[in-house]
Amino acid sequence: MVLPRSLRPAPGARHGRRGGAGRLVAGGVAGVVVAMSTAGGLVAPVQASYAAAADEGDREPLSVTIESLTPGELPRSGPIEVSGTVTNVDDETWTTVNLYPFLGDTALTTPADLSEARRTPVRDFVGARVTDPGPYATIETLEPGESADYSFTVARSRLDVDERGVYWFGVHALGQDAAGRDLNADGRARTFLPWVGGEDRSLRVSVVVPLRKRVLHDAQGRVAGLESWERALAPGGALTELVDLGAGADDASLTWLVDPAVVDAASRLAAGNPPRSIEPTIDPADPDAPDGDQTEPTGTPGADDSPVAPETDPAPEDADPTAPGPTERSTVPPRLDEEALSELDPEAEQLARDAGDWLDALGAAVRPGSQVLALPYGDLDVAAAARLSPELYRSARRRAGSELEGVELTTSPALASPLGFLPLETLAEAREDETILLTDRMLDGQRAVDPLPTVVSVDDRTVVLSSSGAADGGPSPGDRLSTLALRQRVLSEAAVRLLDTGRRSPLVLTLPLGWVPDGDGTAFFEGLGTSWVDLDTVAEATAGRRPLPVDPDELRYPDSQREAELGPTDLAAVTELVEAGQHLQDLLTFNDRVGSVVSATAYPTASFLTRPARAAALRSARAATDDVRDLLGAIEVSAPPGVTLSSASGRLPATITNNLDQAVTVRLDARSDQPMTLRVPESIEIGPESSTTVLLGATTEQQGVHNVTLVLTDVNDVPLGDVDVVPIRAAQVSRVIWLIMGAGAALLLGAIVVRLVRRVRAARASSRASSRAQPDQSQPDATQEQA
Numbered sequence: 001m002v003l004p005r006s007l008r009p010a011p012g013a014r015h016g017r018r019g020g021a022g023r024l025v026a027g028g029v030a031g032v033v034v035a036m037s038t039a040g041g042l043v044a045p046v047q048a049s050y051a052a053a054a055d056e057g058d059r060e061p062l063s064v065t066i067e068s069l070t071p072g073e074l075p076r077s078g079p080i081e082v083s084g085t086v087t088n089v090d091d092e093t094w095t096t097v098n099l100y101p102f103l104g105d106t107a108l109t110t111p112a113d114l115s116e117a118r119r120t121p122v123r124d125f126v127g128a129r130v131t132d133p134g135p136y137a138t139i140e141t142l143e144p145g146e147s148a149d150y151s152f153t154v155a156r157s158r159l160d161v162d163e164r165g166v167y168w169f170g171v172h173a174l175g176q177d178a179a180g181r182d183l184n185a186d187g188r189a190r191t192f193l194p195w196v197g198g199e200d201r202s203l204r205v206s207v208v209v210p211l212r213k214r215v216l217h218d219a220q221g222r223v224a225g226l227e228s229w230e231r232a233l234a235p236g237g238a239l240t241e242l243v244d245l246g247a248g249a250d251d252a253s254l255t256w257l258v259d260p261a262v263v264d265a266a267s268r269l270a271a272g273n274p275p276r277s278i279e280p281t282i283d284p285a286d287p288d289a290p291d292g293d294q295t296e297p298t299g300t301p302g303a304d305d306s307p308v309a310p311e312t313d314p315a316p317e318d319a320d321p322t323a324p325g326p327t328e329r330s331t332v333p334p335r336l337d338e339e340a341l342s343e344l345d346p347e348a349e350q351l352a353r354d355a356g357d358w359l360d361a362l363g364a365a366v367r368p369g370s371q372v373l374a375l376p377y378g379d380l381d382v383a384a385a386a387r388l389s390p391e392l393y394r395s396a397r398r399r400a401g402s403e404l405e406g407v408e409l410t411t412s413p414a415l416a417s418p419l420g421f422l423p424l425e426t427l428a429e430a431r432e433d434e435t436i437l438l439t440d441r442m443l444d445g446q447r448a449v450d451p452l453p454t455v456v457s458v459d460d461r462t463v464v465l466s467s468s469g470a471a472d473g474g475p476s477p478g479d480r481l482s483t484l485a486l487r488q489r490v491l492s493e494a495a496v497r498l499l500d501t502g503r504r505s506p507l508v509l510t511l512p513l514g515w516v517p518d519g520d521g522t523a524f525f526e527g528l529g530t531s532w533v534d535l536d537t538v539a540e541a542t543a544g545r546r547p548l549p550v551d552p553d554e555l556r557y558p559d560s561q562r563e564a565e566l567g568p569t570d571l572a573a574v575t576e577l578v579e580a581g582q583h584l585q586d587l588l589t590f591n592d593r594v595g596s597v598v599s600a601t602a603y604p605t606a607s608f609l610t611r612p613a614r615a616a617a618l619r620s621a622r623a624a625t626d627d628v629r630d631l632l633g634a635i636e637v638s639a640p641p642g643v644t645l646s647s648a649s650g651r652l653p654a655t656i657t658n659n660l661d662q663a664v665t666v667r668l669d670a671r672s673d674q675p676m677t678l679r680v681p682e683s684i685e686i687g688p689e690s691s692t693t694v695l696l697g698a699t700t701e702q703q704g705v706h707n708v709t710l711v712l713t714d715v716n717d718v719p720l721g722d723v724d725v726v727p728i729r730a731a732q733v734s735r736v737i738w739l740i741m742g743a744g745a746a747l748l749l750g751a752i753v754v755r756l757v758r759r760v761r762a763a764r765a766s767s768r769a770s771s772r773a774q775p776d777q778s779q780p781d782a783t784q785e786q787a
Contacts (some may be wrong), residue, residue: 001336015144016539020076021629024340034109035106046149047771049737055271060085060185060186060187060188060477061088061089061090061092061175061177061186061187062086062088062089062090062094062095062097062142062171062175062186062187062189063086063087063089063477064085064086064087064099064171064173064188064189064418064477064478065084065085065086065087065189065478065479065482066080066082066083066084066170066171066189066191066478066484066524067079067083067084067085067482067484067519068081068083068084068151068484069082069169069191069193069484069527070527071520071527071530072193072194072487072491072527072528072530073193073194073195073196073465073491073530074156074159074161074193074194074195075156076156076166076198076276076448076687077156078156079153079155079156079725080101080153080154080156081152081153082101082151082153082154082157082171083147083149083150083151083152084149084150084154084171085147085149085150086099086139086142086146086147086150086153086173086187086188086406087142087145087147087148088143088145088146088147089145090143090144090177092144092177092178093141093142093143093144093177093179093349094141094142094175094176094186095140095141095142095175095176095177095767096138096139096140096181097138097139097140097142097148097173097174097175097176097186098134098135098137098138098173098174099135099136099137099138099139099150099152099171099172099173099174100129100130100131100134100135100136100171100172100174100176100443101127101129101130101136101152101154101158101159101170101171101172101266102126102128102130102168102169102170102171102172103126103127103128103130103160103161103167103168103169103193104126104127104167104168104169105128106167107161107163107164107165107166107167107195108165108166108167108192108451108492108496109165109166109496109499110451110496111165111450111451111452111467111469111493111496111497111734113166114166114192114451114492114493114496115469117168117192117244117475118472118473118474118475118476118480118489119475120291120475122188122190122476126168126190127167127168127169127170129172130154130159131157132158132203132521135153135174135451136152136153137150137151137152138173138702142175143345144529145640151734153385162746163195164189164195164196164197164199164495164499165194165195165496165499166192166193166194166195166492166495167193167194167195167403168190168191168192168193168243168494168768168780169190169191169192169249170188170190170191171188171189171438172185172187172188173185173187173188174186174188175187177262178736184736188477189477190476190477190478191474191475191484191485191488192474192475192488192489192491192492193488193492194491194492194494194495194496195495196495196498196499196500196532198241199373199498199532200683201498201504201532202498202531202532202533202534203494203497203498203504203506203532203533203534203543204506204507204534204536204540204541205298205490205494205506205507205508205509205528205533205534205535206255206506206507206508206509206535206536206537206538206540206541206542207249207255207509207511207528207535208254208255208256208257208373208417208437208466208492208509208510208511208538209236209242209246209254209255209256209257209511209695210242210257210258210416210507210510210511210513211239211242211243211256211257211258211262211263211362212257212259212262212375212379212418212513212608212609213228213232213239213259213439214228214604214607214609214613215236215259215261215265215378215604215607216601216604216605216608216610217601217604217616217620217624218623218624219620219621219623219626219627220275220276220624220627221275221276221597221598221600221601221623221624222268222273222274222275223265223268223269223273224620226273226347226351227755229265229266229269229351229355230347230350230354233266233269233351233354233355233357234354235354238514238516239262239358240354240358240361241402241516241517242511242517242520243358243361243365244361244363244365244517245483245517245521245524246360246365246366246521247364247365247521248520248521248522248523248524248525249365249367249521249525249535250522250525251367251369252525252528252529252535253370253371253535253536253537253540253595254366254367254370254371254535254537255370255371255372255373255538255539256366256370256371256372256539257373257375257414257416257437257510258372258373258375258404258411259372259374259375259377259378259379259607260374260375260377260399260400260401260404260411261377261378261379261600261603261604263359263404263405263406263407264332264363264405264406264600265335266355266358266359266406267332267335267354267355267405267406268332269351269355270335270336270352270355270356270359270406271332271333271334271335271336271352271353271514272336272340272341272344272348272352273348273352274333276594276597276601277526277594277597278584278588278594278631278660278662279590279591279662280590280591280662281590281593281594282590282591282592283590284589284590284663290644297412307541309406309536310344320554332405333405335352335356336352339733341353358416359406359407362407362409363407363408363409365428366407366409369537370537371412371537371538371539371540372404372409372410372411372412373411373412373413373414373435373538374400374401374402374404374411374412374413374414375400375414375415375416375493376393376396376397376399376413376415376603377396377399377400377599377600377602377603377604377721378396378399378402378600378602378603378604378605378607379418379607379608379609380393380396380603380606380607380608381565381566381606381607381608381610381611382396382415382417382418382422382426382429382516383421383423383425383561383565383608384566384567384570384571384606385606386423386425386426386428386429387423387425387565387775388567388568389568389571389572389575390429391602392571392574392575392606392693392699393426393429394429395397395578395599397413397431397434398565399414399596399599399600399603400469400716406628412433412435413431413433413434413435414432414435414436414437414512415430415432415435415436415437416436416437416438417561418513418609419439419513419561420437420438420439420441420442420466420468420510421438421439421442421557421558421561422438422553422557423557423561423562424458424555424557425457427459427461428459428461429464429746430461435464435538435539435749436461436462436463436464437463437464437466437508437510437538438463438464438465438466438470439465439466439468439471439510439535440452440465440466440467440469441468441556442554442555442556442557442726443456443465443550443554443555443556447572451493451496451497451500451503451505452465452505453465453503453505453547453548454467454506454507454508454541454542454545455506455542455545455546455547455548456547456548456549456550457547457548457549457550458550458552458555460551461554462547463506463547463550464508464538464542466508466509466510467493467507467508467509469493470486470489470490470493470507470509470649470720471491471509471511471512472489473485473486473489473512474486474488477506479517479518481512482518482519483517483518483519483520483523483524484519484523484527486511486515486524487524487527487528490507490509490528490530491527491530491533493507493509494507494532494533495532500533505545506536506541506542506545507541508538508542511745564611565611566606566610566611566614569618570605570606570610570614570617570618571606571775572602573618573621573622573625574602574605574606574621575604575620576621576625577598577599577601577602577605577624578595578598578599578602578603578627578751580598580628580629580632581594581595581596581597581598581599581602581628582595582598583628583632583714583718583720584598584628584631584632585598586715586716587631587632587635587665587666587714587715588662588663588664588666589662589663589664589665589685590663590664591662598624598628600622601621601624602621603617604617605617605620605621606621606677629721631660632720632721633720633721633722634658634659634660634664635656635657635658635659635660635664635686635712635720635722636656636657636659636712636722637654637655637656637668637710637711637712637722637724638654638655638657638680639652639653639654639655639710639724640653640722641727651668651695651696651697652678652695652696652697652708653693653694653695653696654668654693654694654695654710654724655691655692655693656668656686656691656692656693656694656697656712657686657690658686658687658688658689658690658691658716659689660689661688661689662688663685663686663687663688664685664686665683665684665685665713665714665715666684666686666712666713666714666715666720667680667681667682667683667684667712667713667714667717667721668680668681668684668694668696668710668711668712668713669710669711669712669713670696670708670709670710670711671707671709671711672707672708678697678708679696679697679699680694680695680696681694683715705727707724707725707727708725709724709725710724710725711723737785
């Protein structure tokens with residue numbers, strides 16, 4: 001292997017006989033810092049620590065690593081197997097490089113001893129070299145930049161110890177260059193090796209695997225920053241390696257600390273990263289039936305994603321008020337089948353496959369008996385939210401739900417910041433069923449207590465303290481957070497706690513932010529599988545432990561953490577986006593999931609991990625809000641330029657136009673600047689890309705011009721944005737005119753009656769006269785009588 005030019009020493013850069021010019025530890029440390037920065041940029045204190053490590057002590061010409069150490073403790077009998085690499089980071093050739101093990105001569109018996117030892121300069125004497133029978137391995141030649149593997153075994157009888165505790169253990173490399181050879185080591189690797197003797201008791205140890213990543217979306221709801229996701233989900237990527245590490249635990253119980261937004265984002269990527277959809281999630285033919293065939297999520301409506309808690313039915317009297325409610329999250333889009341995957345462009349197809357593989361691997365890695373802790377959705381900056389917007393924290397907790405969808409894993413709620421610091425305000429807002437994980441660095445004022453307690457009580461809230469010492473890893477030189485160095489530090493921390501016959505506090509390790517395993521996860525957990533280490537979940541490890549009361553004033557929340565918290569503008573942007581998504585859901589007739597989909601893009605913009613990228617996160621939230629509001633503004637209302645009422649009441653026509661391709665249900669709010677009664681329909685349903693006209697009833701007793709404002713709202717009377725103003729002229733007729741018109745009608749009616757009477761009388765008179773003029777036919781004719 002040849003080192004990159006950036007890691008090679010400049011010619012002539014050696015300082016003295018055993019000077020050397022650079023070593024791989026600097027590169028390894030830089031890699032860790034870069035990974036942490038990528039994960040969230042919250043590692044200023046960590047960066048400073050590791051930067052100091054890179055400059056610590058004189059640099060040596062040979063860089064030695066220990067990549068395998070079996071077993072991870074001093075055994076009662078049998079050899080120890082050691083293997084690793086030696087790299088020439090000098091500008092000269094080294095020959096006949098002999099390798100020897102060394103063992104410390106003094107036992108470390110407390111966590112404080114381990115922390116002090118980790119800071120020991122590289123060239124300080126910490127243990128005698130084992131030269132008998134030696135050398136244990138030899139590398140004949142190493143050219144500049146060249147690496148070679150080594151391996152050897154050390155008989156237990158060569159490693160003489162008589163006190164229980166933790167010992168230095170490592171490998172010395174002694175070579176020859178142009179100046180010859182001496183007895184000083186030209187390169188070394190160091191680690192810790194515990195010895196617990198015949199201890200027949202065990203210590204509970206819990207390893208917490210965090211799955212956290214910055215999650216941002218574009219304005220249409222697609223996952224953004226695809227290059228970082230490609231790296232994280234590909235083989236060897238950060239998220240993939242962490243899941244593989246957990247899978248290596250085999251049947252051991254682990255605790256997973258998961259941001260549900262990360263799993264949801266991976267699910268969206270596995271579905272081809274579609275944009276947000278307003279397609280129906282309710283069957284229009286049967287609105288009451290669940291629709292399980294939709295592209296967009298189905299599940300519980302997203303109404304509870306609103307920062308303002310909705311009204312709900314009162315809980316039964318015997319209900320547990322601390323029990324978590326039903327999940328407020330929706331399901332995720334379905335994965336693409338082979339045919340659909342093949343239609344994507346090559347990069348999108350590979351990312352979709354990697355995301356699907358990661359979800360499958362996560363589901364398989366979380367074995368029965370493991371514990372899955374869910375952070376508030378989006379890894380919300382609860383430190384800021386508890387102080388500035390407590391309801392936002394509560395809504396993010398509800399949004400997290402109780403199941404990781406896409407992998408079908410049941411979760412329990414938890415609070416934990418990436419670096420383990422949380423202010424007292426957050427503890428006060430925490431739900432009683434939430435597991436609170438803090439770093440023991442918050443108890444720096446109690447360093448006289450060694451080891452520090454693992455379970456404490458702060459204002460009657462139980463808090464689990466994660467070991468900062470174990471998370472610091474191993475000693476220099478070399479990568480202090482290599483998989484092996486971290487494993488040996490965990491074993492060593494467990495060993496010294498086992499020696500504490502008083503408390504035997506369990507050990508909880510939360511893997512460091514941005515940490516990526518560099519080896520086989522199986523080897524990591526096999527090394528922890530000693531007879532005196534009992535790997536448990538956090539719940540199991542701390543069960544039955546009596547919390548040690550801690551005065552809140554003794555907790556240290558650094559000023560740097562307070563200054564790094566997000567501000568009110570960042571949190572307000574989340575609230576606005578969540579509310580806009582809920583309004584959109586209330587607008588759509590047959591979609592009861594889009595509010596939850598929008599909220600999935602909102603909460604991650606105020607994450608702990610967006611603190612160093614808050615400007616980009618704020619732009620993301622505002623762009624999504626503008627996009628949703630554009631959809632809300634696609635519903636328009638219009639009315640005639642003016643209306644005149646010829647009486648005290650009349651009709652006002654209004655046209656509502658739906659420019660969306662989905663059906664909507666709206667209400668029309670009509671308001672007058674003068675006394676006027678306006679009657680509007682209860683709700684108005686409008687089909688896709690269509691319009692409808694409604695008639696509003698208007699009644700007034702006051703003459704003049706009334707300006708009526710027509711406001712479109714959703715079914716909950718929240719304005720959608722479009723407004724129209726209509727002037728209505730009320731031209732009522734006076735009462736005098738009505739009297740005159742009534743009198744005229746009466747006179748007309750009287751005239752008609754008189755005329756009718758006269759006609760009747762005239763007709764009767766004419767009839768009588770006609771009757772008198774006719775002869776009486778009952779008398780005989782006089783002529784006939786004479787005859």
